[in-house]
Amino acid sequence: MRRISVLTSGGDASGMNAAIRAVVRTSLDNAWEVFGVRRGYAGLIAGDFIALGARDVGGIIQLGGTMLGTGRCHEFETDDGRAQALRNLRQKEIDALIVIGGDGSQHGSCLLSQTGFPVVGIASTIDNDLYGSEITIGVDTALNIALESIDRLKVTASSHRRAFLVEVMGRDCGYLALMAGITGGAEVVVIPEVEVQPEQVAKELRGAYERGKAHAIAVVAEGARYNARALSAYFQEHQERLGFELRVTTLGHVQRGGAPGAFDRLLATRFGVAAVRQVETNECGVLVGLLKGKVAATPLMDVMSNRKALDSQLFEVSRILAQ
Numbered sequence: 001m002r003r004i005s006v007l008t009s010g011g012d013a014s015g016m017n018a019a020i021r022a023v024v025r026t027s028l029d030n031a032w033e034v035f036g037v038r039r040g041y042a043g044l045i046a047g048d049f050i051a052l053g054a055r056d057v058g059g060i061i062q063l064g065g066t067m068l069g070t071g072r073c074h075e076f077e078t079d080d081g082r083a084q085a086l087r088n089l090r091q092k093e094i095d096a097l098i099v100i101g102g103d104g105s106q107h108g109s110c111l112l113s114q115t116g117f118p119v120v121g122i123a124s125t126i127d128n129d130l131y132g133s134e135i136t137i138g139v140d141t142a143l144n145i146a147l148e149s150i151d152r153l154k155v156t157a158s159s160h161r162r163a164f165l166v167e168v169m170g171r172d173c174g175y176l177a178l179m180a181g182i183t184g185g186a187e188v189v190v191i192p193e194v195e196v197q198p199e200q201v202a203k204e205l206r207g208a209y210e211r212g213k214a215h216a217i218a219v220v221a222e223g224a225r226y227n228a229r230a231l232s233a234y235f236q237e238h239q240e241r242l243g244f245e246l247r248v249t250t251l252g253h254v255q256r257g258g259a260p261g262a263f264d265r266l267l268a269t270r271f272g273v274a275a276v277r278q279v280e281t282n283e284c285g286v287l288v289g290l291l292k293g294k295v296a297a298t299p300l301m302d303v304m305s306n307r308k309a310l311d312s313q314l315f316e317v318s319r320i321l322a323q
């Protein structure tokens with residue numbers, strides 16, 4: 001019999017609950033005991049464990065967020081913080097820890113795993129910036145939420161012949177903005193990876209009307225140098241010369257709150273089952289993700305030392321299809 005622990009860390013992503021449920025029920029099927037850790041690494045340092053049975057994870061697969069809570073914990077970034085977490089895991093006689101989270105969280109899980117403690121990561125972030133997984137838990141749902149807003153804005157934009165700017169999440173990574181731009185039919189996409197000047201945005205939006213379009217929409221990532229705030233200030237300052245107004249919608253945290261769609265529920269379930277299998281076969285120190293369409297494990301060391309680059313061809317696709 002083994003005792004296994006699971007936590008969610010960093011930014012919440014829709015589908016985390018489905019992953020927790022899969023970890024718990026697969027472990028129970030192995031006749032293992034499962035303990036959830038509340039509030040991510042902060043709970044690990046505080047020793048905040050709760051026993052989880054099959055019924056405790058009932059009715060959560062359809063819920064966004066995470067039943068265990070999540071958070072950011074700077075103490076875990078210190079040697080002392082991680083040593084305390086390790087003491088709690090040992091005191092509770094936990095044999096392995098599963099960490100559901102994004103880039104930062106998996107950095108933490110890698111450091112913990114380097115101490116020799118068995119850790120398995122599950123790729124979960126709406127940013128989709130994690131090396132070792134083509135797509136991560138929460139991306140699809142967040143994208144669909146952004147898309148729904150863009151589709152609606154397009155209706156009103158067409159009626160009034162107005163230019164709209166939609167800002168989506170993505171501090172360092174423009175994946176969500178680029179995919180929302182392509183699938184929402186935006187006229188221009190602004191992402192952190194490619195600097196676009198405000199004059200260029202204005203030119204693309206004006207060009208859309210000149211080509212006979214009834215709407216002009218820009219999708220912008222929050223982390224781009226010219227994000228909603230910067231572009232809005234620029235357009236206000238130059239409104240007379242540019243000859244049109246820009247209406248700004250910032251989606252913000254609304255993108256996180258949705259109920260996970262079928263894709264995220266299934267992905268999270270597959271990841272959760274696979275993470276338990278890694279513990280079962282004593283193949284820890286890895287991140288469970290999706291590679292070439294299959295669930296696969298990548299050493300956490302590789303996850304830490306590599307960055308997933310945005311597919312630059314897709315940026316070109318967004319430009320071509322905006323004609």
Ligand code: ADP
Nearest residue numbers: 010011072073076077101102103104105107108
């Ligand atoms: P995400 O996992 O969504 O990328 P964060 O980057 O905020 O979210 O990271 C979540 C938590 O992971 C942090 O609050 C911290 O506890 C831990 N973490 C992040 N970076 C490191 C690091 N370099 N070393 C140790 N722990 C880290």
